[in-house]
Amino acid sequence: MAEHSLAALLPPVNEQNRPYWEGCAAGELRLQRCEECGTFRYPDSPRCPRCLSPRSTWQSTSGRGELWSWIVLHQRYFDAFADQLPYPVLWIRLDEGPFMMTGLVGEVSGLRIGQRMEVVFEQAVPGRTVPNFRVAP
Amino acid sequence: MMAAKTTGVAIVGVGQTDYRALYADREAIRDEFSLGADALELALADCGLAKDDLDGLLCSRVPYARMADILGMRHPRFIHDLEGSGRMSGVALQEAVALVSSGLAETVACVYGNNGRSAKMKYGGEDNGPTAAYETMYGMTSPGAHSAMMYRRYRDLYGAPDDALTPIALNNRRNALRNPVAVFEQELTYEQYMSSRYIAEPLRLFDYCLINDGGVAFIVTSIERARSLPHRPVEVAATAGLGDLTNYYASDDFFFLACQEVASRLYREAGLGPSDVDCIQVYDNFLPTVLFTLEGFGHAPRGEAWQWVREPGRIELEGSMPMNTSGSHTSESYMQGWALHVEAVRQIRGECGERQVASCDVVQYMCASPIVTAHLLVGR
Numbered sequence: 001m002a003e004h005s006l007a008a009l010l011p012p013v014n015e016q017n018r019p020y021w022e023g024c025a026a027g028e029l030r031l032q033r034c035e036e037c038g039t040f041r042y043p044d045s046p047r048c049p050r051c052l053s054p055r056s057t058w059q060s061t062s063g064r065g066e067l068w069s070w071i072v073l074h075q076r077y078f079d080a081f082a083d084q085l086p087y088p089v090l091w092i093r094l095d096e097g098p099f100m101m102t103g104l105v106g107e108v109s110g111l112r113i114g115q116r117m118e119v120v121f122e123q124a125v126p127g128r129t130v131p132n133f134r135v136a137p
Numbered sequence: 138m139m140a141a142k143t144t145g146v147a148i149v150g151v152g153q154t155d156y157r158a159l160y161a162d163r164e165a166i167r168d169e170f171s172l173g174a175d176a177l178e179l180a181l182a183d184c185g186l187a188k189d190d191l192d193g194l195l196c197s198r199v200p201y202a203r204m205a206d207i208l209g210m211r212h213p214r215f216i217h218d219l220e221g222s223g224r225m226s227g228v229a230l231q232e233a234v235a236l237v238s239s240g241l242a243e244t245v246a247c248v249y250g251n252n253g254r255s256a257k258m259k260y261g262g263e264d265n266g267p268t269a270a271y272e273t274m275y276g277m278t279s280p281g282a283h284s285a286m287m288y289r290r291y292r293d294l295y296g297a298p299d300d301a302l303t304p305i306a307l308n309n310r311r312n313a314l315r316n317p318v319a320v321f322e323q324e325l326t327y328e329q330y331m332s333s334r335y336i337a338e339p340l341r342l343f344d345y346c347l348i349n350d351g352g353v354a355f356i357v358t359s360i361e362r363a364r365s366l367p368h369r370p371v372e373v374a375a376t377a378g379l380g381d382l383t384n385y386y387a388s389d390d391f392f393f394l395a396c397q398e399v400a401s402r403l404y405r406e407a408g409l410g411p412s413d414v415d416c417i418q419v420y421d422n423f424l425p426t427v428l429f430t431l432e433g434f435g436h437a438p439r440g441e442a443w444q445w446v447r448e449p450g451r452i453e454l455e456g457s458m459p460m461n462t463s464g465s466h467t468s469e470s471y472m473q474g475w476a477l478h479v480e481a482v483r484q485i486r487g488e489c490g491e492r493q494v495a496s497c498d499v500v501q502y503m504c505a506s507p508i509v510t511a512h513l514l515v516g517r
Binding site: 084 | 259261262268270271272273274275276277278279282285286287289290293294334335336337338339340383384385387389
């Protein structure tokens, strides 16, 4: 993988999302949770989409969810992924509620809609660990 | 039939560029403003109005200040841009209807210019908003890939086979063969469709809209004024919309609830139902969208649209519900819903030549997307 171009595709770390990326580095999927009503959200955002409260905490989650669907991209859109074509992208509904787009650890041939998935952390580029998912044992 | 109200607003002029001629010259570099101006000139000529009769201007992909300056529209009463996404074609007509019915403007031009081929647009990989990096970091991009995500699940839930979208692809192409401005003029076979390469598997090349240059314009005014103009008035009997907005283009119910809500308001307000419609124009940026739309709007039972479209005598020009009669986004031109509005008007006026639907008085436009819109257009 072309590391320098992948680095440019990663979300820049800022004050709002730093706890998420610190969680990834520590091997935990931490999500923002509303202090008023308990609703989880992802990616980070300034208000709870349910009750509009601006107050939130970052909480470690199960790192588990259900495979809603997946695709295999054959078209070259990004130089950083050119040497991986064709590659899968998964859309997972986390047990805490939010949906998450993510990558696969394992073989596409083992995927089925609705199956249980669990997070795996991998270094994408030096200094940045990202969550991917694999079929839960 | 229930007593219906109506908007009192009509589409009186339509114009679009010759997509086939524009596509034939692959070397040309065109600008979107020229394409928009070409279309507006045609729309004005179509209804016999002059540009000074226009007092409203809604623009998409052609920023309004430059567009207005090119057109010499110095003092419009109402003017602004709509973003360049396909869902905006339906929104443009809704807004024009609202402007005319409220009196904020009397005669509104909706103008669209797209130089996607000249500019080498890919509709993927671009900056797509503040959270897009949470997808691009996994190599994920483009509405087409999101449609593919929905379609894989749809196939799994409802048992749709690998070739479930072919009837739609082939129907679009058959219709394009009877449309002199359609980009594609060669037949598409089942084998060609099935052997086309994947873009975002399970979607293939021929499930995707094509990218080309073109412009579209339509002119909207009161039904009273429409009656003094040369063509059969095409009234917006009803129009309705609803957002389905999340962090993703994909909707986890395939836009179903939003479509149902829009359909219920649309049919109630017009006093018409799916069986009263003579022809449907379905926004098909990617072919799975057609299935989601047909089910959401009650034309096909939920989970069965893929079977509904393959029944002989259904979606063809001579069928019980002719669909996307111009060839639409996969075979005529990807004008992001705008050209489907033109086709709807011309079908009602009986101007469609070889692809004319017999006795066509009611046409429905539908767009399933993060802003679901639909209209019922009726010839008066």
